[in-house]
């Protein structure tokens with residue numbers, strides 16, 4: 583780091599930290615990002631790979647989050663078409679589907695309305711034959727359904743593209759550099775790492791699920807209670823269908839996806855409280871069984887453990903506490919206190935909006951708004 587009075591240190595090289603580093607670099611800040619491993623290899627590559635508004639968040643009236651996500655979805659489709667592509671999602675309705683057809687239709691009408699002119703395509707009603715032509719669904723209890731549009735992303739590739747763009751625009755990205763100690767001297771931060779010490783005028787904690795751990799380890803107050811909620815996915819060896827499906831589990835009303843993914847199929851996700859170490863997160867046996875069981879309920883071609891090539895899991899740091907993790911909001915908080923900004927929660931989809939909010943707070947700290955160069959992804 584060089585120019586005092588302009589130096590920003592970012593801890594965490596997930597989609598949020600790298601997005602923030604990119605935004606700040608385009609505003610001319612002297613940015614250094616520290617990542618203990620490789621950028622994107624934690625939560626940000628363990629997602630459902632959806633760039634979406636989040637249809638189910640409407641049920642919880644999170645209209646602001648859905649609207650912002652749909653705007654960011656449109657921006658990514660327009661600006662990163664090599665990484666994000668539109669995806670039609672088929673939403674079958676079975677005799678036992680927990681939400682009625684009227685409720686689902688109302689949600690889809692609202693979803694289209696919130697996307698406004700940036701919508702990909704409007705939702706459609708599908709009859710039973712159309713449903714069966716999309717994939718090997720269980721025929722007996724099928725009552726028809728709908729389809730609507732969202733987008734799919736190669737999540738790790740998106741993070742790497744943001745890293746390349748941030749680096750081109752002047753950010754210094756230090757991978758395999760763990761932040762081990764945070765201290766203050768005068769108005770400066772002293773950022774201790776396993777490769778030496780750096781000084782910064784402002785510190786941004788974007789350590790994802792590790793963020794409270796980082797604060798605690800350095801004697802700082804945690805601003806929010808976070809629930810660490812694990813989500814797991816199965817990767818099936820075969821492609822079940824070229825279509826994507828959103829299904830609803832009867833017993834717990836949860837929704838889950840079955841998605842085509844690079845010649846395989848993803849099934850997920852789960853939501854369970856995570857009370858194990860944050861490094862090396864894995865799907866539990868119960869989660870694998872849960873997903874196989876849910877899949878088999880709705881697909882005629884049954885799967886067993888032999889069909890599962892692998893699984894992966896990530897941990898969402900969600901703001902608040904609730905007996906049911908599905909009830910916790912997926913929105914993010916950006917909290918500045920002096921020259922420290924903590925970033926809580928968030929979705930991959932909204933990383934650009936989040937980065938802009940962080941940058942506004944950095945501008946506030948340094949006393950004047952700075953225009954950003956337009957965000958153009960590096961080739």
Ligand SMILES: Cc1cc2nc3c(=O)[nH]c(=O)nc-3n(C[C@H](O)[C@H](O)[C@H](O)COP(=O)(O)OP(=O)(O)OC[C@H]3O[C@@H](n4cnc5c(N)ncnc54)[C@H](O)[C@@H]3O)c2cc1C
Nearest residue numbers: 594596597598618625626630632761790813928929930931
């Ligand atoms: C199961 C699951 C499915 C999801 N699906 C979707 C989806 O389909 N669409 C969507 O939009 N969002 C989805 N999300 C949300 C999305 O994954 C997260 O919002 C996003 O990845 C958060 O990124 P992050 O940068 O905050 O965290 P992370 O990607 O975890 O990055 C934090 C980084 O900080 C680093 N770090 C921690 N401590 C230190 C330290 N001391 N020194 C240096 N580095 C450190 C870590 O190594 C890590 O790389 C999903 C999340 C989960 C868990």
